[in-house]
Amino acid sequence: MTTQEEENLWNSMLISLKEKGGTRLPTNKSMIIIGDKESGKTTLVAKLQGIDDLTKGIGLEYAYIDIRDEYKEDHTKLNVWVQDGNPKYSFLLKFALSEKNFKNTSIMFVVSMKTPWNIMDQLESWATLLQDYIDSLPIPSEELLEYRQKCIKKWNEYTEENIGEKNGLWEHALGEGVLTRNLGIDVIIVVTMTDYISILEKENDFKDEHFDYIQQSIRKFCLQYGASLFYTSAKEDKNCDLLYKFLTHKIYNFPFKTPALIVEKDAVFIPSGWDSMKKISILYDNLQTIRHDEFYNSVISKVITRKALTKDHEVQAEDEQIFLNKQLGLLNQSAGQQSAIGIPRQDSVMRSLTGVSKPGERRMSLTSQGQGSPTKKIDPVKSNNTATPGEGVLANFFNSLLHKKSNQSPIPTKTTGELSGSKSLSFDHPTDYPTEYPTDAAAELDKLAKKSLNITSSTLNETNNVRGEKSNSTSLMDQSSSDC
Template sequence: MASGARRTSNFPVRRPNSRDQEKEEIWKPMLDNISSGKRLPEKTVLVLGGTPETQREFREAVATDPASNRRPPDKGRKPPIANQFALGYTYQDVLDTDHEDTLARLSMYLLADPSPSFTPLIKPYLNPRTLPHMLVVILLDWNHPWLWIRQLRDWIRVLRSLILSLDDASKEVLEENITTLQDKGRTVGGAEANSTLDNVKVPMGPGEWDEPLGIPLCVVCQNADKIESLERERGWKEEEFDFILQYLRTILLKHGASLVYTMPSAPGSLQTLVHSALGIKSLLKQQQLKHNVTDRDRVLVPPNWDSWAKIRILRDGFDVEGVSQKWSVDIDHIPRQMRAVANGQASADDEEMSPVVAEDEEDKGPSATSIYEETVKNPESDFPLSALHSKQTNGIEVSSQDTQDFLKDQVKIMDQLRLEDENEAKVKAAKKDDGSNYRSYADESSGVVEEHIGPVQFNMGGIQVNADEMVKRLQERETSRVNDTEAVTTPPVNGAEAGNMDNDKLMSFFSGLIKKPTPK
């Protein structure tokens, strides 16, 4: 074969036809759909307040299935949680009921301190892409219910300042969110019902959505099992718990927020509430949100359910209008540094200001926060637990003294005792120099002691014996014996000496013993 000849294949060459092109066009869209279906929907949960421990408990409660009260098994490595410093982060995969399919991924951003120095850390995560799929959760703790309204006020101010600092595109998304949230679940048939009343919208009542944030808000009151401790140890009554619930519901109604009580042993409907707010729906089972305002440790108030009329039913005499108006004034005051954050002028050299106290607040009467704190007293202070009862409660109130003040008082007492000991030693030394005076002092002291402690008694063979009386009788017997001896040794009347008389008697006595009777 010539070297320049080309080698050709003996197999026939198959050219693509129109039928092959149609098959390729069919498979490509199907593969693209499967690929896009594997992309997990991303949801964001902004957790505000609490401590690293309570934030961890919240994360575990969200992962707990309300039906079986069990967390799904960890597939592979458990995601870590970083919440020790400033803004923390962790994530969580939401599994379907069979724990096989992943419905979404929750990205949790955790912030425990409402300081203005930390609030700029949240701003990058509020953007047009994340805002439609975001939920804000504020954690409260039943270990300190007297701090709740102040904590809520601080966090609402933080959120309002951040919303003011967003760009126009983000604010447009927030406006759309407000419209969607206000219409969600407002039909007569309910959020999940399928009836002819689904198109009948329920109008908003007074005090509802007065202060919208544009982001769904959920308030979680953790450790509800402490309610029994407050009732048993602090003397709280049903009036206190109803007042707290009415106050929270009135405030959260203005923001269209939801409320839930949880405890470590029973998270309740927390998972269902969070998934419903984020639009996460199971493919196998639809969980229903059922309100509960009667069980004081399992309260659940879904969004767009509450109203002033329902709040008044819980207990008469609660000023819903007054609390609602005063709350709008409380959250309207934003400290200087927060306004700087809203204007984008915050820096590290800004003067630190606590968000607890507003700089521009004027004394215009009691605020919503002060009214709550006047009613629900802090037991760590010197005030009574509650102003709802005029009668004395049976709670335990113990106020401890400062350690340094206590030690100062003890030093003064010890110095005084040392001076008294020195003076007593000097007196004893002076008494020893004068024996008679010392003995008289000892006798007087002994008499005082005997007069103070009373007679000394002891049990002898079942008979109670007075020791003083026994000693007195022994002394009297000894005295009588001495007198009898003196009477025996008294000189005779004849003038004979007592010694000779005794000798004669002894001699006659022994002589009588020596003499033996004569035999007959």
């Protein structure tokens, strides 16, 4: 073999390797996913990745989808950028889309059937934001025009109608409403959570004509941007695998032969280039009470969903006698503790060791001190400062009974003068209670008042006996002294 033949052989081998290497899948392809919060962007990406681990970030998230060519035994990674649903983070688009990678990038708008009343507003707002951002990129007008012509070519390649070529540019006769807002970039519209269609039918009285109206509205939007349309449900695994295959077809030119799907209302698929206003108008026949040109939010109005109220635990009211017995026990316990540490027992609200004045004397005492207001309320704070803790507890208890209903006048109460540095509460007679109060409360106060009178009488007798004994003892001592 001559030297020239060897060189030709090596050259042919190098050319073959170069051509083979050129068939490898590109690594510079990207896709930007845009949509509001809670639209299902993260769940959709996880489904396309084939994983269950969901991680949510803030601002601009990065992920990738493995793309494998089983026929050529090749694989690559599709770069995925997930834009935050808050428009204030839109400035981060500059890290995902620039004039350098514009021709290798696709856009996916994501909306949710969970909130169908927001679909068109979200699509319009995000598309306008993206249009403004693309206009701000320093892309030469000739280059941007070339990108837009490629979008027209791709649209017409599906239908293969009205195509001609002149001076490297494609002339065409696009249908009504097609690519009127040509961004020069591939666009895919994905409606997630279509499993909510059944919920909207059951709970919000949505009919088939409502979903037909929603579909025709979205399809008209897709015509303007030359976009493909997918209805998906990650929960029910509808159209997710089909979306993955379609992405490999649009971005990497993998074969794809699935036709448009419009029969199932929760699994719609319409590829770019298939649709037209004539096909969309077929849905008009199903609109009985709705006009197709009505304002979207007047037909699909927002539904106020009420969260399920948690059932409160039933609280059983405590019997009054049990409650009063507990209060009596607390007072006795407090008195026992005071005796244990050597503190002299103080008078309670209903009892005084130094004696209780008669009703007439109490009235005279109150009149002389200017405290005879029949509606005067015991101040628990002041009572706690000047008397024992037990008095404050009973004062609060009786005040709650006396002022149980705000729409009724309070029960007239009368207070005694200062007895051993404390104030006491008493009642002249059971008939002083107002008759309009519940009989149960009045009966309880009657019982307490009667007990108070009995205790007061016994205490007074004991006190008089003690005083009499002391007086006799004093007299005996004085007599002994005089005898001495």
